[in-house]
Amino acid sequence: MNQIKKRWLNQRFPEFSLEDEDGNDISNNSLIGKWSVIFFYPKDNSPGCTIQAATFAKYHESFAVLNCQIIGISSEGTESHKEFQCDHQLPYSLLSDKKARLHREMGLGKTLGLIPKRVTFVVDEMGFIRYIFNSQFAVKKHVSKVLKFLKTASNIPLNE
Numbered sequence: 001m002n003q004i005k006k007r008w009l010n011q012r013f014p015e016f017s018l019e020d021e022d023g024n025d026i027s028n029n030s031l032i033g034k035w036s037v038i039f040f041y042p043k044d045n046s047p048g049c050t051i052q053a054a055t056f057a058k059y060h061e062s063f064a065v066l067n068c069q070i071i072g073i074s075s076e077g078t079e080s081h082k083e084f085q086c087d088h089q090l091p092y093s094l095l096s097d098k099k100a101r102l103h104r105e106m107g108l109g110k111t112l113g114l115i116p117k118r119v120t121f122v123v124d125e126m127g128f129i130r131y132i133f134n135s136q137f138a139v140k141k142h143v144s145k146v147l148k149f150l151k152t153a154s155n156i157p158l159n160e
Helices: 003-008 047-058 060-065 078-087 098-105 141-153
Strands: 017-019 025-027 035-040 068-074 093-096 119-123 129-134
Touching: 003 129, 017 093, 035 047, 035 141, 047 060, 047 068, 047 141, 060 068, 060 141, 078 093, 119 141, 129 141
Parallel strands: 035 068, 068 093
Antiparallel strands: 017 025, 035 119, 119 129
């Protein structure tokens, strides 16, 4: 089990307060009462991040049926997030982790010491992390792996 899973699996998602693409403060309170997929990604409009974000958007309704919200987080500013969201028609919030404070607090690290790691967390209705997928390059698998986990957790047949 990697260090991120060892540290965070079955723990409460850490307290945070970050601005979304519209400048609204979003905090832990927004995680209570529904499942949440929180994906940390390196940079708006980079090739891998665009594919990942678009794949989450493509399956947005599948997550909604499971009473699950999607939240993307990177260190980009709110203006960059708004542009990224509009350009790619992303139907979910993007939070600005200025100076990567939450990223560092969670010990997510960097790939090759340069690129912030791409890590996705599934958080239950009570705010506990129940699943973690960590892969810098398998960008579409962030979506397929968490959907599979959520369907299993919800006792929904996987072929639906």
